Amino acid sequence: MKCNSPIINVFYFVVISITTSCSDTLIGDEGKLDEDAYLNYQTKTDLELPFEEEWYVFVGGRTHLNGRHHFITRGAGQRYAYDIAVVIDGSSFSGDSSKNENHYCFGKRLNAPANGKIIAMENNIDDNYVSGTVNSNINDSNLAGNYIMIDHLNGEYSMLAHFKKGTITVAVGDMVVKGQEVGKAGNSGNSTGPHLHYHLQNTPDYLSGIGLPAQFTNYYEDDVLMARGEPERGQTVAKN
Numbered sequence: 001m002k003c004n005s006p007i008i009n010v011f012y013f014v015v016i017s018i019t020t021s022c023s024d025t026l027i028g029d030e031g032k033l034d035e036d037a038y039l040n041y042q043t044k045t046d047l048e049l050p051f052e053e054e055w056y057v058f059v060g061g062r063t064h065l066n067g068r069h070h071f072i073t074r075g076a077g078q079r080y081a082y083d084i085a086v087v088i089d090g091s092s093f094s095g096d097s098s099k100n101e102n103h104y105c106f107g108k109r110l111n112a113p114a115n116g117k118i119i120a121m122e123n124n125i126d127d128n129y130v131s132g133t134v135n136s137n138i139n140d141s142n143l144a145g146n147y148i149m150i151d152h153l154n155g156e157y158s159m160l161a162h163f164k165k166g167t168i169t170v171a172v173g174d175m176v177v178k179g180q181e182v183g184k185a186g187n188s189g190n191s192t193g194p195h196l197h198y199h200l201q202n203t204p205d206y207l208s209g210i211g212l213p214a215q216f217t218n219y220y221e222d223d224v225l226m227a228r229g230e231p232e233r234g235q236t237v238a239k240n
Helices: none
Strands: 055-059 082-085 109-111 116-122 146-151 157-163 181-184 196-201 216-221 224-229 236-239
Touching: 146 181, 157 181
Parallel strands: none
Antiparallel strands: 055 082, 055 236, 082 196, 109 181, 116 146, 146 157, 157 196, 216 224, 216 236
């Protein structure tokens, strides 16, 4: 695995000073931040990174520094969430960063991270037409943009958000298997640039779920092969 160079030219971030092309704020249930209950949580689901090739972790990890969702979200639903995009030669885009198609991850294949059942989805929300802006019709009901929710049938649920409009290839009720293509990366919903938002939670409703640590198996963190681990901000990751 070849590691990407340090980030030197990426798009901008709306909320805090992490320089990145991807920003989103979903909403979770307020007042459920009992962190101690999950410090030693072990993921039940055999999770695989939900993409091909190498992607860069812009947001992710257990600390407030690494996991921006810890402190800009109104609740606990995304405290262990990831924002991930493709970076090549220190940049997440080539040319004019305001055009979605110039971002390396836009239109990239996204996969089911594990076996399960599709229990919720949206596939008809326009991508934000200029990266760095959010369409005016975004509200609490469509912050995730085009998304899928997978029930892993063990009390854990995977949320993948901000798909490109019209690219989701599964429907509610479908059973999916790990590694199956489910759609293409996009820039829909409350997102300022193309990226994948992923989190694991304990209920089927992303507005009320409590986020869970997501431990992935058999993947690379930079050049290190991990049997099981939790990616963190600043790492380049790829499945083995």
